[in-house]
Amino acid sequence: MPISVVIAGSTGWVGRALVPAVASADDLALAAAVAPSAAGRDAGEAVGLAPAGVMIARTLGEALDGLPAGGVVVDYTRPGAVMGNTLLALSRGFHVVIGTSGLGAEDYAQIDAAAQTARLGVIAAGNFSVTAALMKRFALEAAKYVATWR
Template sequence: MLNVCFAGVTGWTAAAIVPAIGAATDLALTSGVSRSAAGRSLAEVTGLDVDGSVYATVPAALDAAAVDVVVDFTKAGVVRDNVWAAVAAGKHVVIGTSGLTADDYAEIDKHAREHGVGVLAAGNFSVGAAVLRRAAALAARHVAHWEIIDYASAAKGDVPSGTARELAETLGQVRQPGGAVPLADLHGPVEARGADVAGSRVHSVRLPGFVVSTEVVFAGVGERVIMRHDPGPSADPYVAGTLLAIRRVGEAVGVRRGIDSLLFDES
């Protein structure tokens, strides 16, 4: 039985994932973290028949309850401190919060190895997003030019989304895309060309009606290949991937990125 602390227990994603943790026979929800609900019981906050309480911080939750894995679906401004505290306490961590950079993950990886724990981070825990990432990495071996378009709700403040950032970093490990007009040679605001993330141009669109959609456009001479992942309005697509990550995060020490590392044969 794995004991789980869910940071962000009152959030949008938690509404789908927390009941699935509660229903699993091999997982136990033992604590939650939420500043707005701190001091209340888990049963009251989640509607589940579980023991335990909700705490204002991750360290407080770890001090009060048995925890094997901390799951973080909070906000960009607090996720790093949450992860750092959990790793320092010797707990495995599943990160579903966006906003961390490649440098952040390098530091977390070092921290996790020093404490002998596993960290599994994914910009998107849906199987569909994992398939997109794997298919795009394959395409990048053969098509030299691409750009990424990141769609999210008007209220999402971190740019680009973790899904788009993770995709760009994955493609950057395959190779760098073919060049376009250098920024210094552009006429007009260079911001119109998007941000450079691991060598890829990424354009973030923030509008009502989106959750987190990710599109990558590959182009060659006289042809284009467009790949896109569109989740629905609920957090249901992220349940299976998150549970898989909780169950397997302890299999390796250090940081692993993306649930495709769990879904696909790396050989």
């Protein structure tokens, strides 16, 4: 049985890659998509592909309405939305993958408490891009040799 996936931020830079990847995977099922600017459009068509049979919702709450718990919400939205989306998904019985940057230690502590209470998993990796990973690595290497900078 495939894992039900909801993509929040489905028409953004990463969402445009996730929609076809999830839709074409044998072990995943695109259950819903969220993008306020594309609400009411088919998720596949909104990213330039064939229809996926999933209409884009304006909010995560709308997307989750009627879906059975136990799926996964993948959030690639924006810092102002990810916290609310994560807590909503957990309250509705969904595991969460956070790809959005911008959360702080207090946010992660609140998410951890909610996830433990709900007995659900959350993976938070604020930026999956190769460029971001390389820049972080380069900065750590440079810090060994440059004491200060202006």
